[in-house]
Amino acid sequence: MIKIEKITVCGGGNGAQTLAPIAAHNLECLVDIYAPFADEAERLRARVAAHGGIQVVDAVQAQARPHRISADAAAVIPGSDMVVLVLPAFAHESTLRQIVPHLDDGAWVGAMPARGGFDYCAAQILSEHGRDDVGLFGLQTLPWACRIREYGQIVHVLGVKEVVDAAARPAAQIGQIAPLLEQMLGLSIGAAANMLALTLANTGQLVHPGIMYGLFAGWDGRPFGSDEIPLFYQVLSEDGAQTLLGLSDDVQAIRGRLESKVDLAAVRPLKAWLLRSYGEAIADSSTLRSAFVSNRAYAGLKAPVQKVSPEQFAPDFKARYLTDDVPFGLGVSRATDQLGKENTPTMDKVIAWAGARLNKDYLSKNVHEARIPQRYVLQHLEQLIAFATET
Ligand code: NAD
Secondary structure (H helix, E strand, O other), X not given: OOOOOEEEEEOOOHXXXXXXXXXXXXXXXXXXXXXXXXXXXXXXXXXXXXXXXXXXXXXXXXXXXOOOEEOOHHHHOOOOOEEEEOOOHHHHHHHHHHHHHHOOOOOEEEEOOOOOOHHHXXXXXXXXXXXXXXXXXXXXXXXXXXXXXXXXXXXXXXXXXXXXXXXXXXXXXXXXXXXXXXXXXXXXXXXXXXXXXXXXHOOHHHHHHHHHHHHHOOOOOOOEEHHHOOEOOOOOOHHHHHHHHHHHHHHHHHHHHHXXXXXXXXXXXXXXXXXXXXXXXXXXXXXXXXXXHOEHHHOOOEOOEEEEEOOEEEEOOOOHHHHOOHHHHHHHHHHHHHOOOOOOHHHHHHHHHHHHHHOOOOOOOOHHHOOOHHHHOOOOHHHHHHHHHOO
């Protein structure tokens, strides 16, 4: 296995502040943080200096001091064996554009989570810079449910998945990167055959917009008090579970239509993914609904809301559960299916509803704002399959 001397984590949020100490601890290597957003680098540096490092507590424990924290890619990207984007998907492209010019020969660049179409965007930027030596990887999800407790000091890990799938580009290189990811994260990595499988296996695209739809499609527009902010997972209704099942079925139908052309074994039905990921944390696995509501790792997480007056709240439709998981999730999977001219009824319903909340028509007018293969000159199914399986 390659010896990692240094990795750079891109981002300054919950996931980035969780990964940095865990990676430094598990790989016994230097970890830099690239945090160009707002004043994050400055704030992080000050807090880390005051506390002596970042501490991960509860479901995972680790403590380490990032080597350098910078808003300047030239200061931290050179010398990195691996660069990991732990960012919402909308920030992938701008971040990749800043880091690619500074990558060492043969470096690895990946995203945790990859969401849909990370490989289309990253491959295009690498190709613009003539960097065919750089390997790409993506994780199907973030391994942890995590929240910053004290910025730059303490991160609370509520739950950790037992196994997370990953894929690489070129696809065959998953055999090289998976053991490194296992060591870095301290958990099992399942090898997905290619990054198209990861795009379709992205369960955030089902769970987040699907539950938002279930919770708020019937919202009457009236603000509510803080005691009425719904739990996100634990109050899943039968109807909500039916929407999730419908979305999962749509993805399984896409898998079924493409499976003879490309290995999509990693694209699991939602309930199978949930049980595989959370195992013992789920008290009642009898139905999809019971598996969600009895999952210890989801306990207490609330729906995204915004304050509309000192005492009143409304659903936050601008939260990433729609703004990230539709254009970088459901919209990508649906567009993949459109290459085969098929149909996805529940996806269409949820995408149309989410689009209306965001003033976007991700089914037609604004479809090219989503990270869809067609935007990256992958206009035919054959081209997409060739891209996904390229060696
Ligand atoms: P976060 O909101 O804590 O962090 C977001 C970070 O992204 C910011 O700190 C900043 O560094 C960067 N960022 C935000 N806006 C930016 C912009 N306009 N330009 C450049 N950078 C910008 O997010 P997180 O909780 O760390 O989540 C990261 C990803 O992991 C998201 O896709 C999220 O959906 C996913 N995820 C998170 C969890 C979790 O428990 N935290 C669980 C599963 C999946």
